[in-house]
Amino acid sequence: SSSDSDGGDKASDNTSASASASADVCKDADGDGPKIGLAYDVGGRGDQSFNDSAYAGVAKAVDELDATCLEGEAQDAEPESAREDRLRQMADAGANAVVGVGFAYSDAINAVAPDYPDVNFGVVDGFDPDDKPNDNVAYFSFAANEASFLVGVAAAEKTASKQVGFVGGVHNDLIKGFEAGFTAGVKAVDPSIKVDVAYIEESDLSGFNDPAGGKTAAAGEFDKGADVVYHASGASGSGIFDAAVEAGDGNWAIGVDSDQYLTATADQQPHILTSALKRVDVATFDFIKSVADGSPKTSYVTYDLKNDGVGYSTSGGFVDDIKADIDGYADKIKSGEIKVPTAP
Amino acid sequence: MPAAPPAPGASSTEAVIEAPEVRLIGIGKRFPGVIANHDVEVTIRPATVHALIGENGAGKSTLMKILYGVQKPDDGTIEVGGTERSFRTPTDAIGVGIGMVFQHFMLADNLTALENAVLGAEKLHGIGDKARAEFESISERYGFGLRPDVLVEKLGVADRQRLEILKVLFRGAKVLILDEPTAVLVPQEVDALFANLRDLRAHGHSILFISHKLDEVLAIADDITVMRRGTTVGSAVPGEVTKQELAEMMVGSELPSPETSESTVTDVVQLSLSGVTLTDDAGRDLLSDISFDIHRGEILGIAGVEGNGQAELVETVMGMRRLTSGRILLGEEDVTDWDTRRLRESGVGYIPEDRHRHGLLLDSPLWENRILGHQTRPPSVKGPWINRSGARKDTRRIVDEYDVRTPGIDTVARALSGGNQQKLIIGREMSGDPVLLIASHPTRGVDVGAQAAIWSHIKRARHDGLAVLLISADLDELIGLSDRIEVILRGRMVGTFDPAGVTPKDLGAAMTGGGEA
Amino acid sequence: MSTTQVDKSAPSERARKIGGMYRTYWLVMLVAVVALSLVRIATGADDITAANTLRAAILSACPILLAGMGGLWSERAGIVNIGLEGQMLLGTWGAAYFTYNYGPWVGLLGAAAMGALGGLLHGLATITFGVDHIVSGVAINIIGLGATTFLAEAFFSDYQYGGPRQLTGLDGLPFVTVPGLSDGLKSLNDQGWFVISDLAGLLAALTTKVSVVTILIAVIVVLTAWILWHTSFGLRLRSCGENPAAAESLGVNVYRYKYVAVLVSGGLAGLGGAFLALVAASGFTTNQSNGRGYIGLAAMIFGNWNPFGTLGASLLFGYTDALRLRSPSAVHALLLVVAIGLLAYAAWRFYQGARTSAIVLGLIGAAFLVWFLTTDTVPREFTGMTPYVVTLLVLALASQRLRPPAADGQVYRKGSAG
Amino acid sequence: MNSLKRVGFALLAPVIAVLIAVLATSVVIAASGSDSSAGDFWSVILSKPDNRLLVNILNQTTMIYLAAVAAAIGFRMGLFNIGVEGQYLLASYTAATFAGAALLPGALNIMATLVIAMAVGAIWAGIAGILRTTRGVSEVISTIMLNSIALILVGYLLDRYGLHGGNQVRTKDLPESSQLAGWLPFERPDGPIWTLGLLAVAVGVGFWVLLNKTRFGFDLRATGLSQTAAVASGIKVDRMVLISMLLSGAVAGLIWMPAYFGSAHTYGTTFQAGLGFTGIAVALLGRNQPVGMVFGAVLFAFLSTQSNTLTFQTDISPSIVQITQGVAVLAVVIAYELVRRYRIRLEQRTVARARTAPVQEVTA
């Protein structure tokens, strides 16, 4: 299949959108398609990560479905009521598809959705916190472990030192899934390869925001002999890329969430082997489309290799030589032959 | 000859001989609501000691700060060496050879003696070996005996005083201003200081000397200027005036003295200390084996050079420090382990040495200050509640009875003058029928009028059977008020004196250890 | 003259005191190295003195040290600056903005200038208007966080590699490696010899890929010590922290020195921010200092308001941070180091005659020993707590020995002399 | 005229401060070169809030006010309890864990949980209190350290003992019987006013009575005004330090309880961090006065709630509000200091007038 090259294309769409972030499609859109409310997590549009990815999905909807949109952005340490209020303001303004980016919106959407039965809500990484099902809410979950598995395969095939590394931002369940998939991928290729694991913070979310910590952790792994390091640490990732640059030629970093080759600096690009993709843009667009089509997605929607919801990127062309192997593993996962663990 | 002007002939002939070193002409200075100085005229001749006297608040310190550039005058001019000057900062004054030793020490404890001396005058000799050499040579020349590298916190009072003077000389000052330099010295130290001053005079320095002690003034001064209520009211020459005459010029009336009337001492012991010892963290004795009794109706005076354990003694008796060994009895009761509040509840009144730090809430109204220290007793409180009206009513009583000059009881304590603050404290501590009064420097920094009033309050209470522990640096006050005087030296009681027969000189000798031999 | 005679004795007294200070400093360092070496050999946790670990420790220590130096400057002049955190944040933004537009050297200056701006605000509030120092510091931290978040969004969103919350790909500053020496020391470090390899590791860390900013910081520490204790400027500045009234009475312009101090303080904190954004990693994110300003303050107190003490404390914090991130498993070996250190200190106190404190220390040391012997790992959370717990312990055990400037934190008003 | 004057003085400083904050905010917006102007900003911020926002503002006010009182108890006696944040964090987690375990039925569970929240907050603050009284460790540094430790500790405990699910960790849900529905002033979607908002009223009144009417309050204030005078008057300062740290921590423990029982029902992503620091700022803004802090809390709640609309209607980041808040705090303390100096001058003038007879000229 061509899921990967496909991913690459979409990812470049995504950056062209974020590069022209100032163009701001929501300001100019005036179509008569669905009206979308996009509630960002902290960081908002321009974060080069999943907020941007969600924005790319919305931009595509504006383009292809004549949609219009409204944006709202979370602040640090905001009260739960602020999140709820953001969603309500969107619904009150007539949005018929409201997307909350990030699991922190789960509770707020659960509280708000019953008051707006005609509005459809979607939460990225979300879940229903209580046992009352909401029939106008879709929860997008991503098989990040599968994407991590594939980049694990890439790492295993590329390592010369038989040692690779993983740096997580925060030692929580979400990131442990990345670690588990990555390790499984590496071991699937060669069980003798050693995987060093480091986390920047244990529970403090500042671990996603600490490039210096990321660099120290990654440099530690490079120093001890790893030559490929995969990160799942949000904005700390730039520190991991810096560490790869400092470690010199032949040392690689692997990006996460979006195709980070495209947003990395010129110095870093030669070291970015691939990225594990989490297609928030696909999920967002699909959701909006389903609303526009009158058959809105509800309940849990899993995005995995099978429906192109996750994948890996090929920008830079560093994995072209091993693409066939990786895709082979991808097929085995799709067919269920390989079951990727979700926790280490 | 009251308010005698100096013999006109004498001063004019001298003026012909030599130009004045410093002339202050028509100086005026106003603070919000206070005229601190007006129409002040002072002329200082070269190589003389010029004394400036006047009661508290007469404006002496203000005038000196103006001469030293700390404050700017509103009116008038300053001439130094015949040239008119205006000083914006002390640096300007230092630049023309004026130096000042302030009423309160101006030393940084955590710096060395040399660093304190060099500070601000680094340009002269640098901060290195040249400065050290200069320091030592000054110390040598005037016999100060100071070492440059000791931390100031290790120096005693007299050494600090000398360091202050050395600081001024280090800057090459020609004119030295000394604001009450003797207030904290014992007579022997005063003599040593005077010897230094005469030395300085012989080297050509002019000295402006402020003191409340008229004996000292008569002993050292070449000229005397008297200030009252912000202005100069006259001048005198030591050989030609008596103490009494000077005093009258200062206050415009007879100088009060703390004479006690007949003894009221009873044979009921009110406070009894036996073997009280207090050691600090490093294991040194601050108080060693102190024992004495105070009877009802008796005033026990404690004499001593500051820093010899008086403060510690007071704080130990007040329960603010835990003694290491010994026993304290209040009446019949063993109060050794009682805390301050319990002691106060059982009738111990306390006039602290530093009223701003220990006696008042400066930013609270007077009626709240009335409650302070009486938080558990009526009329300030009812059970766990504050009794606002009771406290206010009683504050009004104190303001009336003790003549506290204030616009009202809602005025904050900070706005009152020192004397009036002190009267409020005394009124408060006398309320609730105390059995024991601990009075630390009750008239320090208080003018003569208030001083007399405070003395009479203490005497009346003694007459009513109060036992009083009196600590004072003013030996005349001690001798005048006490029924018995104990001398404290390095934390030990070193002698008992009967005030009837003792002179300040004798006490001074005992206070410095000279009396032991 | 007899002065010559006194002259000879006086400097020697002084020299003895200073010499004594440095001797204890070196002694402590030596004991630490020996203890670490012993533990390395006993536990096989080679990472604890590996050259690269120590290099990472130095990198982690630098921002803390700069904040600590900032605290030192202002507190020596009598101003408590808990606004360091906010000033550091302003520095991260300044570094990013100016580096992006004008290159990294201007970026350093810009960071210092932004930090100094925060210092100026603190100075205005505390010096001119006599506001309580803590209150002003708290407000500045709020403003610093809000301002950097707002300004980042306003400026960086449109930059290349930028976003509302970050700006990556900033040009870095050069590194220096001493050729030859670095490699030799590294291979010596790998030998695993007692003490020699450990010292070689330390020297290798100091000669391999050292950022010019790190060198600048070393210069700043030495300069700080020299300026504050060996120049008349420093004497005047310190006098403002010890007794401002006395200083003013001697013609020192107290306000001016306090302003200089607080500006330098903010500037150094700002540089600390620059270190985070330009050297520790090449990118800005919002709230990047993440408490390092406070840790710097703790390092300064721990270091007894002394530049070299602050250096030592910062290195300690940097070391635990680096070890935690690089080799969490080696942290377990540190338990043994702590146990040995505490027991040694207890013995020393016992020898000095301080029985009770010796017993308390000994018990704590024994508890650490037991912890080490009965476990294989330390819960990772606990390693993250290290700087905070260490600070609390040090303060609890040694607060009597610490000596802040006498007028530290007090509001001083001009004209209070006399 | 005197009371009129006093009211005037009391209002002067806050008014100056608010003006400065408005000015500074406008200048920053203008300097940032944003497409929206300062005018746009103020028209959004100052627009009349919807019913829903009114409820939110009120609910936020109660929590912020509790945080402010917690800080003020320390501040009033010169103790800088910077650790309110860590205290309520740990207390909230512990309380939610206990309440979720449902060891007690309904209302009893609520009572016991409140007690536990207060106890945990008090203990965490008490550590700083003990370090200060026995070892002389400055509470500023120790509480900052304890904040960080609490954050790590709660993360550890939650990870270890919490419920994992859907990428989140949370404590067990509060049983329905212990939930407090609150009052609905408007339509249901506009949300309820939380029942335990009453805690803020109770704590506020209690704080006022304690400070102004009781011996203990007098001792507390006296210690804050002058520690040395307090000692001389028989107050045991160490005991006061410890008690007020404990009190401060106990109130801190309550901060998040209105939200917990009113709507969150679990400690997880719904926990609102940062209130401790907001409380410190509000305490300073309100001069640590029970009534002043009400205004401060309303102002902060109002600004942050209204700022949510900014992203919809302007290009201005809501973080600008933090600048407004920080400047307001700094400006208010400066303004109070200036007004205080001015007042003292006025008072001294009055005192001097009431003092002695006019100076009579004396000639030598």
Ligand SMILES: Nc1ncnc2c1ncn2[C@@H]1O[C@H](COP(=O)(O)OP(=O)(O)OP(=O)(O)O)[C@@H](O)[C@H]1O
């Ligand atoms: N900074 C000031 N602001 C307001 N009033 C002041 C100030 N300094 C001094 N005064 C007032 O000016 C008057 C003169 O004070 P000054 O200190 O000069 O008196 P003094 O003669 O030195 O008294 P003492 O013998 O007590 O030292 C007093 O009423 C004093 O309260």
Ligand SMILES: Nc1ncnc2c1ncn2[C@@H]1O[C@H](COP(=O)(O)OP(=O)(O)OP(=O)(O)O)[C@@H](O)[C@H]1O
């Ligand atoms: N530094 C100062 N700043 C402002 N006002 C001052 C200062 N020093 C003194 N005052 C004011 O000057 C007046 C007199 O104060 P001070 O204590 O110096 O008087 P005093 O001469 O000791 O008074 P008393 O005659 O009662 O002994 C008071 O109104 C006081 O508030």
Ligand SMILES: [Mg+2]
């Ligand atoms: Mg539901």
Ligand SMILES: [Mg+2]
């Ligand atoms: Mg005077």
